[in-house]
Amino acid sequence: xxxxxxxxxxxxxxxxxxxxxxxxxxxxxxxxxxxxxxxxxxxxxxxxxxxxxxxxxxxxxxxxxxxxxxxxxxxxxxxxxxxxxxxxxxxxxxxxxxxxxxxxxxxxxxxxxxxxxxxxxxxxxxxxxxxxxxxxxxxxxxxxxxxxxxxxxxxxxxxxxxxxxxxxxxxxxxxxxxxxxxxxxxxxxxxxxxxxxxxxxxxxxxxxxxxxxxxxxxxxxxxxxxxx
Numbered sequence: 730x731x732x733x734x735x736x737x738x739x740x741x742x743x744x745x746x747x748x749x750x751x752x753x754x755x756x757x758x759x760x761x762x763x764x765x766x767x768x769x770x771x772x773x774x775x776x777x778x779x780x781x782x783x784x785x786x787x788x789x790x791x792x793x794x795x796x797x798x799x800x801x802x803x804x805x806x807x808x809x810x811x812x813x814x815x816x817x818x819x820x821x822x823x824x825x826x827x828x829x830x831x832x833x834x835x836x837x838x839x840x841x842x843x844x845x846x847x848x849x850x851x852x853x854x855x856x857x858x859x860x861x862x863x864x865x866x867x868x869x870x871x872x873x874x875x876x877x878x879x880x881x882x883x884x885x886x887x888x889x890x891x892x893x894x895x896x897x898x899x900x901x902x903x904x905x906x907x908x909x910x911x912x913x914x915x916x917x918x919x920x921x922x923x924x925x926x927x928x929x930x931x932x933x934x935x936x937x938x939x940x941x942x943x944x945x946x947x948x949x950x951x952x953x954x955x956x957x
Contacts, residue, residue: 731779731936734943736763737928738917750868751884751893752908756900758919759926765915773913777860780907780916782936784871785849792846793875795896796859797868800828803840810844813854817844822894823881839894841868841879864913868896872906 738761740754764783766775784792798806803819810817821838828835842859846852863869870877879894898906898919905920918925925931928944935941941949 730938730940731766731775731782732940732942733764733766733779733935735928735931735941735945737761737945738763740919750908751882751895753880753895753897754900754919755897757921758900759921759923760931761917761919762925762928762931763910763915763917765910768912768914773860773864776913776915777856779936780860780909781853781856784852786936787934788849789873790847792852793872793877794844794846794855794859795841795868795870795872795877796862797822797839797841798862800826800837800839803842807842810842810855810858813858815844815851815855815858817842819843822879824892824894860913863909866911869909870896870898870906872898872904874902874904874906876900876904876906 740758740761764779766772766779807817807819819840819842821840823838825836826839828837844855846855859869876899878897878899880897881892882895883890884893884895900921903922905918905922905925907919908917910916918931920926923930924934932941943949
C-alpha cells in the first residue's frame, strides 16, 4: 500500500525554474502539486511504481514521454527500446554540453527521446527502462498532449548565465503534464483540468488504496484520505 504526501505548489515562473530544469508554460494552469512516497530506502523504485500506478489509474492515452539522454550510447539505448516494442524518435537540443576524454574536451548537442505511449503495458515497460534517467536528474516529462518543445534561451544559474534549451509546454487545451523531482524522489503534476483543480479532486483520482500521510504542512492522522 502506497503512503504519499502531497504539497500544493504556487504556480509561477520562479517555481517552474527551481527544479534543476528550466520550464515555461504558455497558457494558464489551475493547479500544481508535488507527490512523493519519500526519499528513504528504495525510494526511487517506490516513486517510479507509484507514478506508474497513478498513470494507469487515469487510463488516458496516448501519453507523450520526453527525456534527455547521454550522448555516447543513445543509439544503443534506442535499440533497447525497440527490442521492447517501444517506438521513439530522437532529436537534439540546441544547447551544447561538454564531456572530457584523455585527449580533449568534446562538445555535443544532447539527444532527447520522444515516446508515444498507447497502453498500460507500454507505459510499464518504458518507465522500467527509463526512470533511472530522472533519478540521475536528466530532464524527464510525461504529458497528456503533444505540447512540448525546446527553445534556446539565456538563463541564469548560481549567478552565471548560459545558453539552455528551455522546455516549453503549450496549454491551448485542457491537459496535464508531469515532471520528476530531484533524484527521482516523487513527481510534480501540473494541470488545467477540473479533475485536479483542488486537493479533494486530486485525491479522488489517486490509485486505489493510496494512503495520504500529509497534505501541505498538515499531518493526516487517520484514513480519511485513503483512496477507495
